[in-house]
Amino acid sequence: xxxxxxxxxxxxxxxxxxxxxxxxxxxxxxxxxxxxxxxxxxxxxxxxxxxxxxxxxxxxxxxxxxxxxxxxxxxxxxxxxxxxxxxxxxxxxxxxxxxxxxxxxxxxxxxxxxxxxxxxxxxxxxxxxxxxxxxxxxxxxxxxxxxxxxxxxxxxxxxxxxxxxxxxxxxxxxxxxxxxxxxxxxxxxxxxxxxxxxxxxxxxxxxxxxxxxxxxxxxxxxxxxxxxxxxxxxxxxxxxxxxxxxxxxxxxxxxxxxxxxxxxxxxxxxxxxxxxxxxxxxxxxxxxxxxxxxxxxxxxxxxxxxxxxxxxxxxxxxxxxxxxxxxxxxxxxxxxxxxxxxxxxxxxxxxxxxxxxxxxxxxxxxxxxxxxxxxxxxxxxxxxxxxxxxxxxxxxxxxxxxxxxxxxxxxxxxxxxxxxxxxxxxxxxxxxxxxxxxxxxxxxxxxxxxxxxxxxxxxxxxxxxx
Ligand code: HEM
Numbered sequence: 001x002x003x004x005x006x007x008x009x010x011x012x013x014x015x016x017x018x019x020x021x022x023x024x025x026x027x028x029x030x031x032x033x034x035x036x037x038x039x040x041x042x043x044x045x046x047x048x049x050x051x052x053x054x055x056x057x058x059x060x061x062x063x064x065x066x067x068x069x070x071x072x073x074x075x076x077x078x079x080x081x082x083x084x085x086x087x088x089x090x091x092x093x094x095x096x097x098x099x100x101x102x103x104x105x106x107x108x109x110x111x112x113x114x115x116x117x118x119x120x121x122x123x124x125x126x127x128x129x130x131x132x133x134x135x136x137x138x139x140x141x142x143x144x145x146x147x148x149x150x151x152x153x154x155x156x157x158x159x160x161x162x163x164x165x166x167x168x169x170x171x172x173x174x175x176x177x178x179x180x181x182x183x184x185x186x187x188x189x190x191x192x193x194x195x196x197x198x199x200x201x202x203x204x205x206x207x208x209x210x211x212x213x214x215x216x217x218x219x220x221x222x223x224x225x226x227x228x229x230x231x232x233x234x235x236x237x238x239x240x241x242x243x244x245x246x247x248x249x250x251x252x253x254x255x256x257x258x259x260x261x262x263x264x265x266x267x268x269x270x271x272x273x274x275x276x277x278x279x280x281x282x283x284x285x286x287x288x289x290x291x292x293x294x295x296x297x298x299x300x301x302x303x304x305x306x307x308x309x310x311x312x313x314x315x316x317x318x319x320x321x322x323x324x325x326x327x328x329x330x331x332x333x334x335x336x337x338x339x340x341x342x343x344x345x346x347x348x349x350x351x352x353x354x355x356x357x358x359x360x361x362x363x364x365x366x367x368x369x370x371x372x373x374x375x376x377x378x379x380x381x382x383x384x385x386x387x388x389x390x391x392x393x394x395x396x397x398x399x400x401x402x403x404x405x406x407x408x409x410x411x412x413x414x415x416x417x418x419x420x421x422x423x424x425x426x427x428x429x430x431x432x433x434x435x436x437x438x439x440x441x442x443x444x445x446x447x448x449x450x451x452x453x454x455x456x457x458x459x460x461x462x463x464x465x466x
Contacts, residue, residue, distance in 0.1 A: 023357040025060035025069075027051070036063050041201050044449050045343065045371055048072075052372050058358055068092075069360055070367045074379065074402035077368045079355050080347055081402075082410035087353055090412075091346030091365050093451060097196040100222055102266065104274025105415065116271070121415060123247045129418040132173050133319035136423045139168040140430040141316065147435050150463040155440050159288040159459040166280040166287075169423055174247045174275055175232055185228055189277055191221035193451045229269050248272060275416075281452040283420045285341035286332060288459050290428060292445055293335050293386045295437045295461065300388060304328055305466050308433035317426045325429050330388040332424045336406040338386060340370035343453045345408060370405050371453070379403035437461040 028036060028051070039047040040063065048070060051059040057073040071080065080088050089109050090098075098107040105116050122128065143165045150156045163186060195218040209215070233248070251271050258264045294301050307327045322329070345368040353360045360366065375383040379399045380390075389395060398404045407414035414420070439461055446456040 021357075022354075022359040023058075025358060026055040026058060027060035027062065028055075030062060033063055036061060045447060048344075048367070048369050048372050049375070052376075058356065066365065068365050068367055069358075070369070071355060072369065072372050072376065073356070074373060074376075074400040076355050077345075077373060077402040077405060077409065080366060080368055081345065081405070081408060081412070084353065085410045085412065087350050088347035088366065089350060091348040091367075093196055093344070093346055097193070097451060100192040100196070100225065101274045101277065102270035104270040104272075106274050106278050108270075117411075117415070119251065120247070120271070123250050124415050124419060126418050129422055130319040132169075132419065133317075133422065133426065135172045136169055136426050137316050137318075137430070139165050139172065140427045142168060143427065144430055144434055147431065147463050151435070151465055153463070155460045156463055157458040158291055158437060158461045159284070159455050162284040162287040162291075163280060165427060166284045166423070167276075169283075170276055170279045173419075174272065185225070185276065188221040188224040188228070189281070191217050192225070192277075193281075195221075197450055225273055226269060229272050232272070233268065247275065277451075278414075279416050279419070281454075282341040282414075282416075283423050285339070285452045285454060286336055286420065286424045287427060288455055289339035289341075289453075290332055290335040290424070291431075291437055291461070292439070292455065292459055293338070294331060294432075295439050297386060300331060300386075301432070301436055304331055304428065304432045305436070308429040312429060312433060317429060319422065321429070322422050322425050325425055326393060327388065328425050328429050328432070329421075330391040332421070332428060333391040333406075334386060334388040337374045337380075337390070337404060338384075339447060339453050340374055340406045341452045342406070342408065342414075343371040343447070343449045344369050345405075370408075371447075371449075373403055373405065376403060432466065434466055436464050436466050438464060 036047065047061075051061070051070060052072045057071065057076065059070040059072070061068040061070065071077070090107055094107055101107045103112055103116075105113065105120055108116055143161060146161065146164075147156075167185065195214065198214065248268065248271075251268060255264045255267050258267065294304060304327060307325060311321060311324045347366045347368065349360050349362060349364045349366055352362045374380070377383050380403065390398075402409060407417040407420075439459075441457065441460045445459065448454040448456040
């Protein structure tokens with residue numbers, strides 16, 4: 001039975017209350033398919049937000065060969081991510097990204113994933129992350145020197161600066177290496193992501209072997225990333241020479257039992273490319289949206305600067321300062337609510353399931369969307385307003401634990417969440433005490449939902465002294 005067959009038979013059944021038979025999915029009628037496809041291509045967030053507004057917490061998009069089951073209640077997110085995660089593999093976009101990420105932690109499944117997670121998790125525990133504060137502060141200091149040089153000068157793309165910062169942190173942290181030499185990494189990741197989105201949006205109808213310019217570009221990008229990883233690994237001291245404590249040393253040790261050298265190499269390559277991609281875009285996106293929001297609200301800019309000055313004075317921050325910067329933390333949390341770097345959590349159902357009385361066929365594409373959950377009017381008053389006070393330690397917690405999931409949830413929750421938060425908070429404080437930004441170009445920035453939530457056209461600003 002195909003997905004559309006099963007949906008057809010479901011849709012023709014009468015609606016029944018929960019528990020008394022399968023419910024009929026709300027959703028746009030068939031005649032709207034061309035418009036939906038256009039919107040899927042041009043305005044994915046608008047498509048999902050509008051549908052949630054029009055149809056409610058459950059929407060079925062029947063789009064020709066593809067049907068998407070969109071669930072937008074926190075209880076639904078809990079079911080898919082935490083209560084029954086074994087039934088939901090990584091879905092659209094991520095499954096395509098697998099071509100470049102291979103069997104890295106983000107895209108692997110089943111036993112392979114479980115083994116990797118066991119090996120990798122200890123490297124990201126709170127105590128270990130604390131030991132990386134020096135790396136973050138070093139990269140933050142390099143960033144402030146670059147910003148210093150821009151004060152009073154022309155327009156700077158702050159989003160690009162945030163990406164350079166997060167790459168710097170990862171290079172030092174993962175490999176003890178300076179990634180600033182590897183300028184090609186950024187564009188190669190862009191091409192790879194662009195391809196993953198293209199494959200998702202064309203519903204996989206354009207095979208990679210076709211002699212198209214985009215396919216050539218993708219293959220070249222994949223080669224560049226592989227070459228970069230080879231260069232980085234080759235530059236490391238030989239095993240046994242130095243007992244490294246960076247992540248790749250841990251991974252190499254864990255792969256030592258693998259007798260096949262090709263598999264050992266492939267394992268390392270996949271993890272390294274995965275960590276570079278998963279770790280740099282997300283944190284850069286968090287910081288970019290934070291600066292955008294903060295720079296639009298002078299009172300918030302003044303408050304974050306005041307906290308940074310009072311807590312840090314002139315000294316460099318340390319890990320312990322994260323807990324002493326509650327307002328900065330609130331600002332970051334609220335920025336991630338409005339603009340969650342991972343805006344969608346696509347999944348594919350392994351077997352048939354039921355959520356809230358709605359039948360999900362085996363193989364169905366299910367979408368949980370932090371972007372729409374974080375703006376759900378049933379759980380967030382004035383959901384589109386930027387109000388860091390929502391996250392004040394004295395404020396009531398979010399109305400539902402799963403109404404706020406910037407790091408995902410359940411067994412596949414982000415492994416780098418402590419690192420990402422530490423990095424965002426410490427760097428935001430370091431920058432805020434010295435600088436403020438004047439937004440240039442159009443007043444509002446449009447979110448561009450790639451694998452992570454980018455800013456269309458970057459973030460052009462003028463850098464001013466605080
Ligand atoms: C503010 C920054 C970050 C945000 C918002 C974020 C968000 C997320 C989310 C939502 C997921 C779950 C994806 C899913 O379930 O489909 C995830 C997974 C993951 N993240 Fe992060 N992330 C951040 C920083 C980082 C950093 C710094 C690293 C590593 C250096 C990292 C590495 C990973 C990995 C490897 C996974 C896959 C985990 C697994 O499936 O077991 N992330 N991230």
